[in-house]
Amino acid sequence: MKRIIILFLCIFVLLFLIEIGTSKSGSMSGNGNLAILFEVPLAGFLLFFARDWYRWLRHRILSKSSKMLIAILSIVFLLYGSFHTYQEFTTYKPMLLEKMEKKYSREISPELFEAMTSGINVYTNSLYFNYVTFLMFVALINLWVLVSQLL
Numbered sequence: 001m002k003r004i005i006i007l008f009l010c011i012f013v014l015l016f017l018i019e020i021g022t023s024k025s026g027s028m029s030g031n032g033n034l035a036i037l038f039e040v041p042l043a044g045f046l047l048f049f050a051r052d053w054y055r056w057l058r059h060r061i062l063s064k065s066s067k068m069l070i071a072i073l074s075i076v077f078l079l080y081g082s083f084h085t086y087q088e089f090t091t092y093k094p095m096l097l098e099k100m101e102k103k104y105s106r107e108i109s110p111e112l113f114e115a116m117t118s119g120i121n122v123y124t125n126s127l128y129f130n131y132v133t134f135l136m137f138v139a140l141i142n143l144w145v146l147v148s149q150l151l
Helices: 002-021 036-058 064-104 110-117 131-150
Strands: none
16 A cells, blocks of 8 residues: 555646646647656556556455445546546647737738647646646546456
8 A cells, every 4th residue: 555655746847847747738848748748657667557456456355335436436537537638638738829920910820720729748747747647547447447347
């Protein structure tokens, strides 16, 4: 359990560093993507966390009501997280385009803008790696454990 707590705290610190390393909309990006330095170790921490969380939860003796509560809360959070993430993605691009056009006083070409906002980059790091997506990851592991116990 101590290892899980340490991994959890490391993940939260890395998510915070990614958040502050992501360029804010309308700002200059500088000479690179600082947040990517934190995404690489985050991937490793997530793998170790997933393994340890799965093992820990799988070996807990839980009542049916506890399992049902975990399942319901996990499903509800996955639905909420999916909606939240969808909203973030659909509102971010238009807001960023508007701020950039306002800042540079000219229209940004659609090709350039798509290149700037597609995938993981200096503007979108925190859309992919944030506390909500991490908790969705934990909810998926919870459901994976519960389903594997049924099989």
